[in-house]
Amino acid sequence: MRTKQPIEGIRHFIYTPNLIKKSRFVALIMLIVTAVIIVLQYISVLPSDRLIRLSNVLCAVILGIIVIKPGFIILYTFPCLIAGLVNIYHGGNLLGLSLYLAGLLILLKTNFFKTYIRYKVSALSVGFAAVLIAQRFRYGSTVFMLSLLHIGLGLCVAAGLFVLFADDLKHYYTRKTPIRVSSLRLTERQRQCLRLAAEGLTFKQIGEKLCISESVIKKEMTEIYKALNVANYHAFLIFIQQHELIL
Numbered sequence: 001m002r003t004k005q006p007i008e009g010i011r012h013f014i015y016t017p018n019l020i021k022k023s024r025f026v027a028l029i030m031l032i033v034t035a036v037i038i039v040l041q042y043i044s045v046l047p048s049d050r051l052i053r054l055s056n057v058l059c060a061v062i063l064g065i066i067v068i069k070p071g072f073i074i075l076y077t078f079p080c081l082i083a084g085l086v087n088i089y090h091g092g093n094l095l096g097l098s099l100y101l102a103g104l105l106i107l108l109k110t111n112f113f114k115t116y117i118r119y120k121v122s123a124l125s126v127g128f129a130a131v132l133i134a135q136r137f138r139y140g141s142t143v144f145m146l147s148l149l150h151i152g153l154g155l156c157v158a159a160g161l162f163v164l165f166a167d168d169l170k171h172y173y174t175r176k177t178p179i180r181v182s183s184l185r186l187t188e189r190q191r192q193c194l195r196l197a198a199e200g201l202t203f204k205q206i207g208e209k210l211c212i213s214e215s216v217i218k219k220e221m222t223e224i225y226k227a228l229n230v231a232n233y234h235a236f237l238i239f240i241q242q243h244e245l246i247l
Contacts, residue, residue, distance in 0.1 A: 024070035030079070031063040055086045074110045077103045085131045088147065089138075097154040100128070180246045184227045193220045195247060198240050 038056050041048035048056075059079040066075050080103030087096025104124070107113065113120060132151075136144040181191055189210065196206045203217045210217075221233070230236050 023073050023076075024067055027063045027066035027070065027076075031060060031067060034060045034063060034079075052086060052090070055082045058082055074106065074112070077106045077110075077112075079103075080106065085127070088128075088151070089131050089135050097151055101154070101158055177243050178246050179243045182247075186224065186227055190220050190224055190227075191247075193217060194224050195245070197221065197224075197236070198245055 034056055040046040041053060059082055062075055062078050080099045084096045084100030193206055203214050207214045207217045225236060228239055230239050
C-alpha cells in the first residue's frame with residue numbers, strides 16, 4: 001500500500017472537510033506558542049505587565065479546552081478578542097485590530113449573528129469603545145489618536161475586503177432556509193448519511209461510523225442528491241450552506 005508523500009498529506013489535511021481535526025491541530029500550535037510567550041515574559045525576555053500576563057493565561061486556558069474538546073470552534077473567538085483588545089489598549093496597533101476582526105470572523109463563521117444581531121453588534125461595539133476610552137485616559141491623546149488612525153486604516157481595508165467577498169460570505173450572516181429531513185423520502189440509513197455528510201465527514205469516515213463500505217455510501221448519497229434535487233457533491237455542499245437541516 002502506497003504511503004502518502006508529505007506534500008500530499010498536507011494538501012489532504014488542508015482540503016479535508018473534517019474541521020474537528022483542524023481545530024485541535026491549530027489549537028495545539030497556538031497553545032504551544034502562547035506557553036512559550038508566557039515563559040519568556042516570566043523570565044523578563046519579553047516585556048509584559050499584569051494585564052498582558054493575565055490575558056495570555058486566559059488564552060492558554062481556552063486553547064487547552066479546545067485541544068481537549070475541538071468541537072467547540074466558537075471558543076477561538078475569545079483568545080482573538082482578548083488578545084486583540086489588549087493589543088489595542090496598549091498600542092492601538094494593527095495586530096490588535098487584526099486579532100479582533102479575526103474573532104468577529106469566527107463568530108460570523110459559527111452563525112453567531114443569525115439572531116439578535118442588533119444587540120450582539122451593540123455589545124461588541126460597546127466593549128471595543130470602552131477599551132479606546134480607557135486607553136485615552138491611561139496613555140493620553142497622542143496614543144489615542146494613533147490608535148484611531150490605525151483602526152481607521154484597518155477598518156477601511158476590512159470593509160473593502162468584505163465588499164469584495166460579500167457574495168461568498170453572505171451565507172454566514174443570512175438566515176438559512178429550514179428543511180425537515182423527515183419530510184424527505186429517504187431511508188433511515190440515508191438520513192444518517194445526510195446528517196453526517198452535513199457535519200463535514202468524508203464518505204470514508206461516514207462508512208466507518210455506520211460500518212458499511214465507502215461504495216455503499218456513494219450510492220446512498222446519490223439517492224440523497226435526487227431527494228434534495230442537487231446534481232453532485234459540490235452542489236450538495238452549497239445546499240447545506242444555504243439550508244438548515246431539522247432532524
